[in-house]
Amino acid sequence: MTPFKLSEELIENVQLLIEGTKDSELLELLEEVHYADVAEIIDDLNLEEATYIIKLLDSEKTSDILTELNEDVREKILENLSAKEIAEEIDELDTDDAADIISELPDERRQEVISELEDREHAKEIVELLRYDENSAGGLMAKELxxxxxxxxxxxxxxxxxxxxxxxxxxxxxxxxxxxxxxxxxxxxxxxxxxxxxxxxxxxxxxxxxxxxxxxxxxxxxxxxxxxxxxxxxxxxxxxxxxxxxxxxxxxxxIREEAEKDYQLAAGITKDVEADDSIWQLTRARLPWLFLGLVGGIGAAAIMEGFEEMISKYAILFFFTPLIAAMAGNVGVQSSAIIVQGLANDDIRGSINNRLWKEMLLAFLNGLVLAIILFFVVWIWKENPIEALAISASLIVVIVVAGIIGTFIPLFLNKRGIDPAIATGPFITTSNDIFGILIYFLIAKLIIGI
Known part of the structure; x- marks a missing residue:
């Protein structure tokens, strides 16, 4: 079987057939096309063209097409159909898919559609499913078995x-x-x-x-x-x-929806949004985490101001600040990502203390290797072993602390019933940036002796 491939030529052909009301040719074109592929075609049409196809095809096929459509496209199409037309589609679906579509309708419209269903037993089962939370087993199940x-x-x-x-x-x-x-x-x-x-x-x-x-x-x-x-x-x-x-x-x-949600949380998006959503919706989803980043940046600047005298005397410390902040953020995200993945797969067992000790040892070994390399780079560059020691020693401690924070926060959030995927995003990066810079200058000050 040749995989279906959506092309501009196919879309243009469909649009021309609709414009010319050549129903028989359009039916012949779509007859052998899988309903999921027809849904892909409809997603690329305007509302009038999409509605035309839904009304033209048999309900046995269009009912399945509706389940595969983009939610926004489906919502607009259903607004253009009468309650009776929607009921004809619903009658062809299994109860779980039928309940999913009806749940998207406004309350008044929902009642109209249910009253138009010919199979009363089918309607009764759909109503039963609508009582369950959509994110529960009851909301997922079908009555057909x-x-x-x-x-x-x-x-x-x-x-x-x-x-x-x-x-x-x-x-x-x-x-x-x-x-x-x-x-x-x-x-x-x-x-x-x-x-x-x-x-x-x-x-x-x-x-x-x-x-x-x-x-x-x-x-x-x-x-x-x-x-x-x-x-x-x-x-x-x-x-x-x-x-x-x-x-x-x-x-x-x-699984796909959960993965999408976790990915968006990791990217610093607080709401379930899509690329086609309005600018206002996208702004509301992104702005909270961007504001957190702004606060974190201001906090980091305030910390650096407290070490202004040391920075002015040892300018090299200022040059390595981005490296320290980046390493802290990267290590924190790595640690939290592993923990979040383990929690999602139910692989995290045992006490939190054991997990923290393991992550601390891992972070120390990684930090030691990186610090040794950094020590010789700074020493050769500036020919000052004290400065090199201050920067490299700080790096070890920063990496260890970042690893601990990246491990502890998702475990703590999970214990409190909060989605731990939040800990893989800007939240963990910003917190580690601030802690990393603070630790960096404190240790550097201790070693240099200012």
């Missing part, structure tokens, strides 16, 4: 599975429940096919099954599915009743 009762025999089980499978896009697992819908285990398809039709399911199902609770965080669900390489996982309520399932495609979205 295949389940069997432990008291059925194999023949009854197969007959019931055929009925259920008609409503399920892909059957990942077969779950076993009791008469009260309590999750009991899972059923192996191999065991089902190789066992007598009269055998009770209770005798062949596997009681061990991984599951999550409706109120578990989406990130925790992702960790479980990643750890055990699961394609799907059942979801239970407070009474251990089976209420839905989460599939790997939903978890991939969670």
């Amino acid at each position: 295949v389940w069997v009762n432990e008291n059925w025999n194999v023949m009854t089980c197969v007959r019931e599975m055929r009925k259920q499978a008609e409503e399920v896009t892909r059957v990942h697992s077969i779950y076993v429940v009791d008469d009260d819908d309590i999750l009991k285990g899972r059923l192996s398809l191999k065991d089902l096919l190789t066992t007598s039709t009269r055998t009770p399911i209770k005798e062949i199902y596997i009681p061990k099954v991984d599951y999550v609770n409706v109120h578990d965080k989406a990130e925790d669900v992702a960790k479980v599915m990643s750890k055990y390489d699961l394609e799907a996982i059942p979801v239970v309520d407070e009474m251990q009743r089976l209420v839905g399932r989460i599939t790997i495609d939903d978890i991939v979205d969670v």
Whole structure:
């Protein structure tokens, strides 16, 4: 299969067909194109052209297209559709995708769309999903799944599975429940096919099954599915009743969104924004951290003013200030990035003290190697071993302190329930710059003897 490639020629062709209302040619062009690729085409069209395609294509395809569209584009398209037209799209979707789209609508519009849904059972399940937090297992799950009762025999089980499978896009697992819908285990398809039709399911199902609770965080669900390489996982309520399932495609979205959020935090962006957002939205997301950097710079300048006499006498100390600040910031970010990654992957175990000692030793070894190199560079350059010793010794201490701060802050934030990814951004860089400059001049003053 040749990978789809969006080109200006294709976009222009689509626009010309829309302009000329050549519906049959447009349908023929898009017929064999995957819905995700059609969504990519629509993202490059204006609102009128995008709406035209959505109304032209069959709801079975456009419903999937809507789930793949950029959120801003989807929102504008839905504003151009009637409640009945949106309901026709929703009727074609699995409950999880349907709930995601409906949750983006204004409250009044949401009620109108739900009232227009033809499948009332489908509508009921969507409403149930809307009650859950979008970042919880309940907000991620779909109601479509295949389940069997432990008291059925194999023949009854197969007959019931055929009925259920008609409503399920892909059957990942077969779950076993009791008469009260309590999750009991899972059923192996191999065991089902190789066992007598009269055998009770209770005798062949596997009681061990991984599951999550409706109120578990989406990130925790992702960790479980990643750890055990699961394609799907059942979801239970407070009474251990089976209420839905989460599939790997939903978890991939969670992982991607979390990675994007962490990347933005590391870059000093406090809100979830995209490149196409307004200047005002982008300014609000970036300005807080830039203000922090401004405060840090003023603080560093104030510290240097306190050592004005020493700087005027030993100008070389001033020349190496950017190096000290940069090394402090870099080491802090390196340490915090490793810790944040470990926390995200659930690899950080043991006491904080052990982690700090390890990072302190690592920082000391790195600092010692760099300080030895710097010592000889300054000595050869200025032919003053005392100045060289002051600068290189300061570098060791600055690197050790930066490593400790970069390790401690994300661990501390995580303990307090705050996203530790904040610690990989300008916050850690600015704090280490200030501490680094202060330590640099204090140690230099101590060694030089002023």
